[in-house]
Every structure is written in structure tokens, then in C-alpha cells.
Amino acid sequence: MNDYLRTRRRLLLDMHIPDWDDRFLADYEPAELARLAREAGVEGALIYCKSHLGLNYWPSPVGGIHRAASARDLVAEAKSRFEAEGISVGAYHSVIFDNWAADNHPEWRVVPATREAGYDWTVLGHRYGTLCPNHRGYQEYEEQQISALLDRYDFDVLWIDMAFWTAVCVCDACEARYRQEFGVPIPRVIDWSSVEWTRFQSARERWLAEFVAELVAAAKSGRPALAVTHNLAPGLRDWSRGQRAEDAAVDDFAAGDLYGGFDEQVFVIALMRGLRPGVLTEFMTTRTRDLFTHTSTKTEHEMTTQVLIAVAADSAFLFIDAVEPSGRLNQGVYQRMGRAFAAALPFEGELGGEDITDVAVYYSDDSRIDEADDGSPVGAVHAGGSRHQDAVMGAVRVLRRAHIPFSVVTRLDNARLARFPVLLVPDARRLSRADIDALRAYVAAGGRLYASGRTSLLLSDGTALADFALADVFGCHAIASEEGSTVSLRPETDTLRAAAFPELTVPVGRRQPAPARPGPTLGLPRIAADDSTRVLSRLSLPFGYPSDGTRAGRDFASIHSSPPWEHTAHPAIVAADYGAGRSVYSIAPIEAEGGPQHDETLVALLVGELGLAPRVTAVGHPDVWITAFHQPDRSRMLVSALRLAEDPPEGSVPVTIRARPPRGTTVVGVRDVESGEPLSWRWDDLVVVIPAAVELFAMVAIELSAEDPSAS
Numbered sequence: 115m116n117d118y119l120r121t122r123r124r125l126l127l128d129m130h131i132p133d134w135d136d137r138f139l140a141d142y143e144p145a146e147l148a149r150l151a152r153e154a155g156v157e158g159a160l161i162y163c164k165s166h167l168g169l170n171y172w173p174s175p176v177g178g179i180h181r182a183a184s185a186r187d188l189v190a191e192a193k194s195r196f197e198a199e200g201i202s203v204g205a206y207h208s209v210i211f212d213n214w215a216a217d218n219h220p221e222w223r224v225v226p227a228t229r230e231a232g233y234d235w236t237v238l239g240h241r242y243g244t245l246c247p248n249h250r251g252y253q254e255y256e257e258q259q260i261s262a263l264l265d266r267y268d269f270d271v272l273w274i275d276m277a278f279w280t281a282v283c284v285c286d287a288c289e290a291r292y293r294q295e296f297g298v299p300i301p302r303v304i305d306w307s308s309v310e311w312t313r314f315q316s317a318r319e320r321w322l323a324e325f326v327a328e329l330v331a332a333a334k335s336g337r338p339a340l341a342v343t344h345n346l347a348p349g350l351r352d353w354s355r356g357q358r359a360e361d362a363a364v365d366d367f368a369a370g371d372l373y374g375g376f377d378e379q380v381f382v383i384a385l386m387r388g389l390r391p392g393v394l395t396e397f398m399t400t401r402t403r404d405l406f407t408h409t410s411t412k413t414e415h416e417m418t419t420q421v422l423i424a425v426a427a428d429s430a431f432l433f434i435d436a437v438e439p440s441g442r443l444n445q446g447v448y449q450r451m452g453r454a455f456a457a458a459l460p461f462e463g464e465l466g467g468e469d470i471t472d473v474a475v476y477y478s479d480d481s482r483i484d485e486a487d488d489g490s491p492v493g494a495v496h497a498g499g500s501r502h503q504d505a506v507m508g509a510v511r512v513l514r515r516a517h518i519p520f521s522v523v524t525r526l527d528n529a530r531l532a533r534f535p536v537l538l539v540p541d542a543r544r545l546s547r548a549d550i551d552a553l554r555a556y557v558a559a560g561g562r563l564y565a566s567g568r569t570s571l572l573l574s575d576g577t578a579l580a581d582f583a584l585a586d587v588f589g590c591h592a593i594a595s596e597e598g599s600t601v602s603l604r605p606e607t608d609t610l611r612a613a614a615f616p617e618l619t620v621p622v623g624r625r626q627p628a629p630a631r632p633g634p635t636l637g638l639p640r641i642a643a644d645d646s647t648r649v650l651s652r653l654s655l656p657f658g659y660p661s662d663g664t665r666a667g668r669d670f671a672s673i674h675s676s677p678p679w680e681h682t683a684h685p686a687i688v689a690a691d692y693g694a695g696r697s698v699y700s701i702a703p704i705e706a707e708g709g710p711q712h713d714e715t716l717v718a719l720l721v722g723e724l725g726l727a728p729r730v731t732a733v734g735h736p737d738v739w740i741t742a743f744h745q746p747d748r749s750r751m752l753v754s755a756l757r758l759a760e761d762p763p764e765g766s767v768p769v770t771i772r773a774r775p776p777r778g779t780t781v782v783g784v785r786d787v788e789s790g791e792p793l794s795w796r797w798d799d800l801v802v803v804i805p806a807a808v809e810l811f812a813m814v815a816i817e818l819s820a821e822d823p824s825a826s
């Protein structure tokens with residue numbers, strides 16, 4: 115194991131600086147940068163060897179060399195200065211994005227399908243020259259550069275950035291490879307329910323994964339101690355980039371740069387821990403508000419909270435800081451960064467152990483699609499998010515606010531789902547047969563499944579199904595698709611009525627009048643339930659449904675909104691027993707809606723219908739996020755409580771932690787980790803109850819001992 119992977123406080127010194135002006139990087143002074151980093155508490159740093167400009171900061175045998183590095187080896191200088199400050203150093207290397215190669219080898223460039231619509235567009239736009247990984251010459255160029263870099267310097271880590279498709283590429287190399295593999299040209303129309311299109315998308319994903327695997331192999335050849343990773347973040351974007359989260363399987367550790375706020379960070383760390391278990395994950399984000407602002411530093415509170423999210427989730431944390439064009443850094447930023455990192459110090463030696471999570475959220479790479487694109491020319495579509503990703507993030511938010519610790523799983527966990535008593539599959543719109551078999555086997559063996567929306571109606575190979583592949587598990591069948599823009603769910607049980615209160619129904623979707631085309635339809639399945647299935651909620655429809663309503667049609671009941679009017683007998687949420695397990699299926703991904711009625715309905719379903727009983731949870735303010743780990747080697751459970759609030763809290767909030775010790779152990783004491791002081795606690799049946807007060811962050815150690823056999 116190398117040093118970098120053991121560090122928790124990390125820095126990426128972002129240096130995407132061109133060299134067409136002599137003043138650029140004229141003041142670059144690695145000794146000064148390394149000193150600032152050490153003073154900020156940085157333990158591990160990634161330094162730029164090649165930026166998106168394709169300019170190397172070392173005498174690479176191929177490719178461009180930054181003019182500031184023509185007489186100096188800036189990589190050697192930075193590496194030795196950082197190491198002299200006691201900081202472990204990794205190499206950052208950009209692929210695909212390489213302006214030098216795009217200028218000097220135009221034949222390697224991506225040819226975006228948008229060209230056929232009359233213009234060129236690649237991810238991030240016109241400042242960047244991007245290359246096609248299907249060009250053998252380009253692959254060899256990268257492999258040569260990476261091998262020479264790692265021959266010349268002894269790095270702990272190689273960090274590969276930007277290994278994704280910047281467009282649907284229709285260059286000669288891609289066309290030739292596709293024709294060679296399938297005997298047909300690249301399809302030009304998106305259609306997720308066709309074999310032609312899905313086969314092409316699978317090919318893009320495979321080609322990219324092979325490109326990355328070749329780079330990793332070149333890097334590791336003869337260097338067994340080197341750890342290699344490639345940025346996970348594009349695997350969380352839309353399908354067009356062709357990267358999958360599951361591609362992290364080739365990495366020695368999972369790492370990704372994200373900019374989406376606290377819930378996204380909580381989600382991504384949980385995802386990365388699942389993808390590469392047993393090795394510290396690396397959550398990266400800018401110290402600025404985002405990548406597109408250079409001088410907009412986050413508040414100390416936000417930086418501190420982000421660092422503490424990583425602490426609470428047992429991840430490393432990395433700040434990205436971009437040097438000024440002159441090569442200088444902002445000293446004040448490093449002082450702020452230092453204070454944020456200092457908040458982690460009392461806890462770092464305490465971390466580790468096994469996650470105590472009793473529910474997992476299923477993240478499906480294949481479901482990152484939007485069927486609304488079907489029929490569109492590929493050059494005309496700029497893919498955005500997906501309803502699956504919205505639903506996953508919504509589920510994470512609900513669980514976090516309900517103080518229910520959770521894990522995130524992918525198809526890589528298909529054989530290990532039984533670890534979790536409850537599993538959420540939020541609107542997984544496109545699954546493989548193997549995924550579906552794994553979900554069915556999970557329930558058959560006693561698992562408790564919540565699924566929503568269009569889950570299991572479309573197969574990854576483009577087969578559109580008339581009924582759910584999981585109809586037997588759900589205890590219901592799809593019989594139609596909702597063509598309106600909004601419907602309501604009408605609870606049939608006391609618990610769900612209480613969750614909807616004071617309303618009698620829970621709304622789903624909203625009117626989105628659009629000028630030039632029909633507004634989006636819900637596309638939710640309409641279902642019929644089996645006789646043995648319990649109906650928990652039924653469907654109510656607005657007046658004039660499915661019309662969105664017009665003046666001439668006189669087909670609405672309230673001019674702005676679409677209140678429920680017709681209370682149908684169609685089931686909307688159902689519960690069924692299957693094998694040794696149980697399922698709850700909701701036609702609507704209520705987790706994606708974000709309202710209090712929806713959140714309470716989901717929690718009521720998980721707890722009331724599926725029997726979710728977290729071993730660790732809490733009662734308290736919804737901003738407080740709870741994580742828990744079992745550390746058998748230290749005979750204790752570690753519970754963290756972090757307030758995720760936009761502004762610094764004034765005063766503390768009461769939080770009552772409730773924890774069930776592992777079987778065969780009992781609680782002998784409870785301590786506040788930071789102060790070492792004992793905390794009061796009591797038993798409530800088999801649960802230990804710990805009243806605590808949380809200002810920003812608290813970590814509690816629940817000390818365990820083996821139960822006294824004579825006592826039982």
C-alpha cells in the first residue's frame with residue numbers, strides 16, 4: 115500500500131494554463147506552493163503532469179511541452195518540494211482533452227454527430243480540443259506519454275482525468291470499428307427500445323472501458339506498487355459520455371470530482387465505497403463555487419461541512435485549487451482550507467470499520483436515459499440528467515433526513531444484495547436480464563424491495579416489455595401508460611393517510627405548458643393488481659384527464675392547477691409477498707418529488723410495510739445526517755452526526771441517537787470522541803439511547819463488550 119492512499123486531506127493543484135503569453139506561469143514557485151499546502155494541513159497532493167491543453171510540465175518525449183517547462187522540469191521541482199514538506203504526491207494526467215494533440219493531429223479529433231446537424235459541439239465547448247479513443251495513433255501517444263512519465267518519476271499514484279466521450283463520435287475510426295464489429299454503419303437515431311441503438315451505446319461504453327484498461331495496463335506494467343484511478347464523475351453524468359460508474363472496478367481506488375452540494379457528496383461517497391470497498395475513496399471538489407469561477411471561494415462553513423461529510427463517511431477529501439495564470443496561489447484560501455481541514459483532525463485516527471447500513475439504494479448505469487429522446491437524430495440531442503438519477507438523489511435525501519444510514523449499490527453488487535434487509539430501486543428504467551434476476555432472487559430469499567416508476571419495463575438490450583419483468587415480484591401488471599402531466603395517489607391505509615395529511619391525496623408531476631410542442635407526459639405505468647396483492651394507494655385523476663386543458667375544450671377544473679377529481683379504483687401503490695420476501699411497488703417515484711407528503715409516504719412504506727428497522731438511527735432535526743460504523747477490532751460502534759445546513763448553525767440542536775449493539779455484545783459505555791468525556795445513556799428495550807447536542811458535528815463511540823454468558 116502506498117503513502118498517498120493512506121492520506122485523508124488532499125489537494126489537486128489545478129494548472130490548466132496555456133502558454134501563448136510569456137507571463138503565464140512566470141511566477142510559478144513550487145517551494146512556495148508546497149509550503150502553503152503543508153501549512154493548510156495537506157497530506158497528499160496531485161500535481162499536473164499534462165493539462166487539458168495537452169502541455170506537459172516535464173520533458174515528455176511526445177506531445178506538447180509548456181513553455182514555462184522548456185528550461186525547467188516543473189514536475190520534478192513540484193514533486194520534490196511537496197515531498198520535502200512531507201506530502202505524498204500523485205501524478206495528474208489528462209486524456210481525451212488535449213489541445214496540443216487536437217492541433218497537431220487533427221485526424222485524431224472527435225467528430226461529433228452534431229456536425230451532421232450543421233455545427234460542432236463537444237462537452238464543455240469550444241475552448242477544448244478532444245480526441246477519439248478509437249484512433250490507434252492517439253492511444254499509442256497516450257500510452258507512450260504515460261509510460262515515459264512513470265519511468266522518469268517515482269509516483270505513488272497516477273490519476274487519469276477526462277476518459278470519456280465528449281460527443282457521439284462518428285469519425286472514420288469509429289465508423290470503421292463499428293462496421294467491422296456489426297457490419298452496419300453507426301445508427302443516427304436514438305431509440306432506447308431498439309437493438310440497433312442500444313448495441314451502439316454498449317459498443318461506445320465497451321470501447322471506452324477498453325481504452326482506459328489499456329492506459330491502466332501501460333501505467334502498471336513493471337510497477338506493481340503504483341495505484342491508478344480514473345475520474346468517476348463522468349460516470350454519473352448522462353449516457354452520452356459512455357462512462358459507467360461500474361468502470362471504477364478497474365481502479366485501485368474510487369475518486370471523482372463533483373460540484374453538486376451536500377446530498378450529492380453524501381451519495382457519491384456511498385457509491386464509491388460500494389464500488390471499491392476496503393480502500394479509502396477520494397471525494398474531490400473545488401474550493402471555488404464551481405469549476406467555471408476562478409475567484410469565488412466557498413465559505414469556511416461550507417468547506418468545513420464538506421470536509422466533515424468525508425470524515426463522517428470515512429472517505430478522503432480533496433480540494434481542487436486552480437493556480438492563477440501567473441502561477442501564484444492565494445494565501446488566504448490556504449488559511450481557510452487549513453481551518454476546514456483542522457476540523458477533521460480530532461477524528462481521523464478514529465475512523466474505519468464496517469458500515470452499519472440496513473438499506474441500500476440501487477444505482478443503475480443503464481438507466482441514465484430519457485425515453486423522450488427516442489426518435490431524435492443523435493446530432494440533435496444534448497443529453498441531460500435522467501429520471502432515475504433524480505429518483506436516486508431523492509431517495510438519498512429522504513433517507514438522510516430521516517436519519518436512516520444507507521449504502522449505494524450497483525449491478526456489481528447483484529450477488530451480494532442480501533446484505534441489506536431493505537433495497538430501494540428508484541425508477542430503474544433500463545435493466546439487464548441479470549439485474550432483474552438478481553432483484554427477483556433477492557426478494558425470493560427474504561429481501562424487502564421498494565421499486566418505483568418504470569422499473570423493469572425496458573431491457574438493456576433494447577427490448578421494450580409490455581409488462582414488468584418483475585410483475586411476479588411486484589404482484590401487479592402494467593396495463594397502460596399515463597399520458598397526462600399530473601395524477602394523484604389516494605392512500606388506502608391509515609399510515610399513508612397520516613403521511614398525506616392534511617391532504618387526502620399525494621400529487622405527482624406538474625403541469626409544464628410548453629410553447630412549441632406537447633408538454634412532457636408522466637409516462638407512469640397504469641397497473642392491475644393480482645388478487646393476493648394489497649392495494650395501499652389508488653389513482654385519482656384530474657378533470658378532463660389526460661388533456662392538459664384548454665379554454666376551448668372546457669376540460670379543466672381549476673385554471674392553474676389540476677386537482678384530483680375522478681377517484682378511480684386503479685391501484686397506485688401495492689404490496690406483495692414473494693417467496694420469503696416482500697415488495698412494495700409505486701407507479702410514481704415518490705422519492706423524486708421532494709415534498710413532505712412524498713418523503714413521509716416513502717418512510718412510511720419502508721418502515722411500516724417493509725419493516726425497515728435501522729440498527730442505528732436518531733430522533734432530531736432533519737438537517738442532522740447520521741452515519742454508523744462497527745469497529746470490532748476496537749470493540750465499539752462509531753456514530754457521527756453532522757448538520758448539513760447552508761449557514762453556520764447558531765447553537766446546538768438536540769439529537770437522540772438510538773443504536774442496537776451487534777449480536778453477542780453489550781454496551782459498557784458511551785463517549786464523545788472529540789472530548790473523550792463519557793456521555794449519559796440508557797437502555798430502551800434492546801436499544802441504547804444517547805441524548806446528544808450537535809452544534810455542527812459530533813462523533814460518539816459506543817463501547818462494547820462480549821455479553822456475560824452467565825447473565826443469560
Ligand SMILES: [Zn+2]
Pocket residue numbers: 224225246247248283284285286287288289
Ligand atoms: Zn471516433
